[in-house]
Amino acid sequence: MVARLEEIAARAGVSVATASRALNNRPGVSEDARTRVLAAVDVLGYQRPDQLQSRRLSLVGVVVAELENPIFPLFAQAIEQTLPTFRLAALLATRRAGVAAEAASVELLREHGVSGIIFVSGVHSDPHADLEHYFALRENGVPLALINGPVAGLDATAVSTDDAAAAATAVRHLHSLGHRRIALVNGPVRYTPARRKSAGFAAAASAAGDVDAIELCGDYSLEWARGAAESAARDGVTGFVAASDFLALGAIQGARAAGRRVPQDVSVVGFDGSAMMNFTDPPLTTLRQPVQALASAAIRGLAADLEGNPHPRRELLFDAELVVRGSTSARIR
Incomplete structure (x- = not known):
């Protein structure tokens, strides 16, 4: 029973003592914690105490x-x-x-x-x-x-x-930093998010008036992004907007493979916003999804x-x- 209680507590993100009080319907447990404990019991497939059956x-x-x-x-x-x-x-x-x-x-x-x-x-x-x-x-x-x-x-x-607005924000950020040859490292445009990013990227580049916009479409692998960005960096691209943080990491690798420094020579913007991107080299500028x-x-x-x-x-x-x-x-x- 102790092992089961520890499993329930770990699943609910509470202490074993809190889980025990919740399952015994005792006071001193917040409604949120009690609900999470009962949810953990349900998801793990355990039987609830009789007095708590109605709260399933x-x-x-x-x-x-x-x-x-x-x-x-x-x-x-x-x-x-x-x-x-x-x-x-x-x-x-x-x-x-x-x-x-x-x-x-x-x-x-x-x-x-x-x-x-x-x-x-x-x-x-x-x-x-x-x-x-x-x-x-x-x-x-x-x-x-x-x-x-x-x-x-x-x-x-x-x-x-709003993928279109996010891509446009990335373009405006790079443009404000002086980048004029900017590439979108995108996934397959048959997907709605990729298609919307493409539209936002093109609209923002057009509105800027002096941006040479290039769209690179492939899969969502880091390897593809690395190769596409390496070629684009050798061709003079100094700003990359990536459709995901993974693609952005590939773009950074590709820029470096082309002999460019990030961010001194090439700037890269990702999309998604995992906290892990704060610990990359360099820490990744990104559009954080809400x-x-x-x-x-x-x-x-x-x-x-x-x-x-x-x-x-x-x-x-x-x-x-x-x-x-x-x-x-x-x-x-």
Whole structure:
């Protein structure tokens, strides 16, 4: 029993003593801590004490992409920590790329009886993919919330970072530092976030009037970004806007492979804003996604659907925050 109590406490992020008091319905435990302990019991599959059965939380599935990119664990953590406020608990499923892999994750969640599903940067971000499983879920009465990629015609909550505005902010930042030959290191433009970044990048470069804008489109691997940035740096690019922090790290490597110094010769701006980017060499200037705001908005919409409360279906856009660190500086002419 002690080992089980330690596991519950660790999952809930509280002390063993607090977990014990919560499970024995004793005073001296905040409502937030009590809710997290009960959520941990549910997610771990343990039986609640009889006196707490009526407080059982509903399970919500959370589907995220691979956890190698640090932004996805941040989303998972924010969602898991916020759900108990709405008397919900998270059941997490990670997926590999592709429709079949995501559909398999959905099937697993359905087998565990989830009441609704939150998707983070999933297949829904590719409007050209087969999105039938989303519509099938809605036809079966399963509420959905989509983060970073709406689906046209789907009756679901949709919240996103304003990618176009973020890319434009990055261009204006580099332009203000004296950079005039600027490249966007982007992912495949079939994805909605990448397409929006492309549009924002082009619009800001055009508005500046004196920017030689270059768009580099490939995959989301560090290796591809390194090669593309090396070639661009040799071709005179001094400013890079990357569609993710991973791509930005590849761009830094590529600039250095071309014999350029960062930030003395080349400046690089990332996108996502994981705290880890404060410890790179140099610390990365980035557009920080409002992870907590996105998670909270997605959960609020999903909770409203679960309670049968109708709400507007327009996509909600949230601004990214420019965090200036050591990877950008004034261009030395």
